[in-house]
Amino acid sequence: MLSAPGVVLLFTVLLGFSSLGLASETNDLDIYSFYVNSTVSSRYAVTVITSRVANRANESREVDFHVELPKNAFISKFTMTIDGKAYDGVVKKKEEAQQQYSRAVSRGESAGLVSVVGRKLEEFKTSVTVAAHSKVSFELTYEELLKRRLGKYELLIKAKPKQVVKDFKIDVRIFERQGISFLETKGGLASNDLESAVSTSKRDKEALVNFSPSVEQQKQCSGCADKGLSGELLVIYDVNRPKSAGDLQVVNGYFVHYFAPTGLSRIPKNVVFIIDQSGSMSGTKMKQTREAMLKILDDLYEEDHFGLITFDGSVTTWKDNLVPVNSDYLALARTFVKKINSRGMTDIHAAVLKGVEMLSRFGESGSPKGSTSIIILLTDGDPTSGVTNLGEIKANVKDAIRERYTLYCLGFGFDVNFKFLETMALENGGLARRIYEDSDAALQLQGFYEEVATPLLLEVQMKYSGALSTTQTSFGQYYDGSEIVVAGQITDNDLEKFTAEVKAKMKDNDVTFSEEITQSKGDSKTLDHYIFDTYIQRLWAYLTVQQLLEKQVLLTEEQQVAVREQVLALSLNYSFVTPLTSMVVTKPEGEQAQVAHKPKEGEAHSKPVISFRSSHRSNTAAYPSVRLLSADTVDGFGPALRSGKARTHRFRQGSAPYDHHPPVFRSFSILQQPPTAKNFLQKPTYASPTLVTVIKVLLPTQGQNTSICFDVEAQTNRIPRNPVLTLLYDPATGISITGEMLQGQHLHAIGVRHKDGCYMKANTTAIVVTQQGIESVFSWADLGMSHQCDGITLNLHDEVLLADMGKVHLRILRHKDGQSNFLWTALSLQAPIPGAKGLLGNSPISYVLKETTSTISAKLEILGKEVMGRRVSAVDYSIHSKPTVDCWLVPFSSVVPGSLQDVLSS
Known part of the structure; x- marks a missing residue:
């Protein structure tokens, strides 16, 4: 219910883009497009940040991409595109990424851990060399569940491009099924000179906020000049709540x-405030604590009871017992708070046990019926007197509270052992929050109290x-x-x-x-x-x-x-950068990959960022070590996944719903390691490089929501460079559907044969239909095209070619991939075809969920045999929005008889 440690209000991102050296001063590097698109669907926010930079200079320049995102957010995708060539961030197990970083350092190369911790935010930063008169685009996606605090959701975007941007836009879309009760915008980007650049609209369930400053506004706004905008846009909203059940x-x-x-109705609370007044609290900390406590006293309700304890090397109670909230006691309490001064040591153990004792006595003497009791501890350091063993303190506090009261721990600054406070709070039903040493520390304290001021259930x-x-x-x-x-x-x-x-x-x-x-x-x-x-x-x-x-x-x-x-x-399956995973940022040849980590709370918040500098710069876009098309899996079933070869995890997220009739053949994806040892991972040269092609196939199921998927794997020296795979072959009807792979990367062409009377071949540029030796050629631009060919009916609509063959329905989609195109197939069968062969011969498949062994694995019965399945995610290219879907990953042999050689076609 309460947000995790930190004071950032639910959703924050700071954006900054800068070049190195003299580029920013001479405008050699032009950020000609800067776009933030944040979509909030029922509190779940997906933000995509896109920056496009052009190097106008006559020589190479290095460009930094720098984003600060909320601590609770997970990065899920990063792509860098240089001259049409995409380089993707790959989420890996943290140890694997760290080993890669360490190897680079041991070779004398300068790599960088590119995430740092700020007061509210974490930083993602990478850099790349851009050739003269070339362009680079950066795209970063991160996801977060917005948390409601004090009756509202807040989305804060800080923009700091450091120069005037020709195409500058921030779009926020909020969709809430319950309806949006109110919407407002605040911040420097929504006031004064830039107020006219912000537009908002709100309908029942949808809200739109757009910030589009003109070049003139970016130059003429107060303090901008030629340095560009620097400010924040705060979007605040809440939803209607007509149902008490939610x-x-x-x-x-x-x-x-x-x-x-x-x-x-509000539940009365009995609250004990325990305030550290040790020597380390002297100066501003103590002043801000007194200021916050005076405000908190004003916010107590009449039905509440409260007590005050201060501690250093000894413990002082304002009153021996909790007292009711009335004007007399509040006046006395204010006088006590104003006289609190820092001194002495830190005896946390005795102070907390004293607070527990006060609540126990109050309960024995007859605390108000239906009330709740809480303890709020504020400290800025480790225990230095009395009991100082942290384990003993936690054990004694837990034993004293015995689940009767809730303990909240506030850690002031970075000298405190936050993990100790966090554990002690969680063990007693509460949470810990860090209070940052800043001018608004008093407001942070007040804000936390306001969150717990009014218990209702x-x-x-x-x-x-x-x-x-x-x-x-x-x-x-x-x-x-x-x-x-x-x-x-x-x-x-x-x-x-x-x-x-x-x-x-x-x-x-x-x-x-x-x-x-x-x-x-x-x-x-x-x-x-x-x-x-x-x-x-x-x-x-x-x-x-x-x-x-x-x-x-x-x-x-x-x-x-x-x-x-x-x-x-889960982190690998959903491509989340968490404390257990890292994102490796791929680079062109000659530039070392960088590693982005998810830092833990309490790590140094001013950690320096080391940017890679290479003595050699190449403008040639090297083949990345892995081409990303779909999800990989954890502890998968195939030899390629177990072999320790480079593997990747990438999930493209769609924004549109599935079709009403999802196709049988949903996704068909390839991961390939290129035939070179000199890639961005800088792996050692192998005497006989092993090339592995991985094809992930997703099949829908009958009666279940979760699809079945399987991997097809083979040594590439046993298959052609451009393999043709049999997707479906029905001996009874003569229907044959094949797919040709272009260098193991994409489906480049789809062939359909109906007996011997009609053959159709579609590639990324044309559709050729051959009937009795006569060819008919169509373009993908021929919208509305309809053609009959000996049992095959073809229709073309919006980049989708439909081939209807009676009981077999095929959809061929054309997708964009940077500057090129590729094809995808979706196959629907009215019923399974007896004797059918190929990768999709047994679809649709049915299974029985026999036993769930964990949240991500289960025992399934497929075609009469029990197999183990692992829940993974993959991209569904069968519709243009390319959403991510869940599937049970099962062995190839459990759904397709034979081997890969059996589905290879001429």
Whole structure:
């Protein structure tokens, strides 16, 4: 319910682009396009930052790309395009990325760890050399679940391009099924000289915010001149809440439940404030703490009771017992707070136990019925007197509290052992928050108190029928202005009745909320048009990873190992840069790859960034070590994945829903390691380089929401350079569908033969139909084309060629890939074809989910045999929006008889 440590208000990104040397001064490097597109679909925000830079100089220049993003966000994609050649960021296990970095350093090369921690943000930074009169574009995507605080969601974008940009635009789209109750914009980019550059519109469920400053506005705004804009755009909104049970959404086997009931009576609280007044709190810290406490006292409710404790080497209580909130006690408390001064040592152990003792006595003497008790500890350092063993302190505090009270720990500055405070708070139902030493530290303290000032529900328990792998479902409190979010997977495919039930305690009685979704069996479309199919799935993965990372400090070493494996698997499957993964930024030949890490809370927030400098610059775009087209997997079934060869994880996310009738053949993807040892990984030369082609095929299923997928792998010295693969061959009807790969990268051509009377071949430029020796040639621009050919009916609409052959329906899509095109196929069968061969001969497939062994693995029964499946994600190229889908990865032999040689075609 409360945000993780840090004071950033839900969603923040700082953008800056700069060149090195004299380029920025001479305008040799021109940022001619700067575009931020942030789409929020029911709180889940996906932000894409695109910057295009042109080198106008007569010699090479180095360009930096620099983005600061929220601490709670996960980078999911990065692409750098130079002269039409794309270089992709690859998410890897952190140890693998670190080894790569270490090898580069040991060779005397200067690589860089390119993420740092700031007060609110983390930094992603990379650089590349751009040849004279050439262009480079950077595109970074990151994802985050917006958290509701104090009754609103906030999205903050800071823009700092450092020069005037010809095409400067920030677009924010917000879609909320509950309806948007209010929308406003603030910040330097929305006021004074730039106010006219901001436009907003709000309809019932959709809000749009656009910031498009002209060149003149960028030059004439206050303090801009030729240095460009530097400011922030803050978008604030909330949603309607007509249902007390919240908003329940279900799509494609996943659900999310947003729970934030209104109209509830406030629960009285008994709160003890424990304030560190040791010597290290002297000066500004102490002044700001007094200022914050005076404001907090003004915000206490009349039904509340409170107590004040200060500590250094000894413990001082303002009153021996908690007192009611009234004008007399508040006046005395203000006098006490004003006299708090720093001195002495730090005895955290005695101070916290004293607070527990006060609450215990207050409870024994008759605390208000239905009230809740909390302790708020503020300290800026480690214990230096009394009990100083951290383990002993945590054990004694936990034993004293015994789950009766909630403990919140506020760590002031970076000298404090934040992990110790975090563990102690989590063990006692609370959380820890870092208070940053800055001019607004008092506001940070006040802001935290406001979040917990108004409890509305206690002992909240969430239950869901037919669900598994749910995120956290038990919450000690629900506070006014916050929101509980639960996501999970649905085990029961019959979604005619999916129920959410919430039980909790109110001020005077227990209460139960319930919400139910009803729909036709097999229909997963319960959401509005703006919800892309993988929205809930990715939200579930994001929230699961976040909560596992937060809770792992409470686990034993053995439990932590299991949790880390689960987090790693999810991070790799969904291409998230988390504390267990890193993104390797590929470079052209002659430039070392850089590694972007997800830093942990408490790491030095002013860590320097080391940018790579190479003595040799090449303008030739080298073949990257891996060409990314689709998802890889963790501990996959094929030899290529187990061999330790370079592998990649990339997920392209669509924004449009699936077609109403998803095709049988959804995705067909290739990962290839090129025939060279001199690639961006700088791997050593092998005597006999082994080339591995990996083809991932996705099949839909009958009666299940999750598809089946399998890998096809082979040594490339055993297959042609441009292999032709049999997708489907039906001996009874003579229908044959084949796909030609261009150097193992893309489907370059699709061939369809119906008996011997008609043959159709489509490549990326033309469609050729041959009937009785006569050729008919069509262009992809011939929209509305319709042609009959001996049992095959062809229709062309919007980059999609439809080939209807009775019981077999084929869709061929043409996709853009930088400056080139490639093809994709989607095959629909009315029923399985007996005796059919090829990669898709057994589709559609059916399976029985026999046993779920973990959140990402299960035992499946396919064609009468039990096999192990692992849940992975892959890109669905069968529609132009290219969404990411979930699938059970199973062995090739479990769905396709024979080997790869059996599906090779001439």
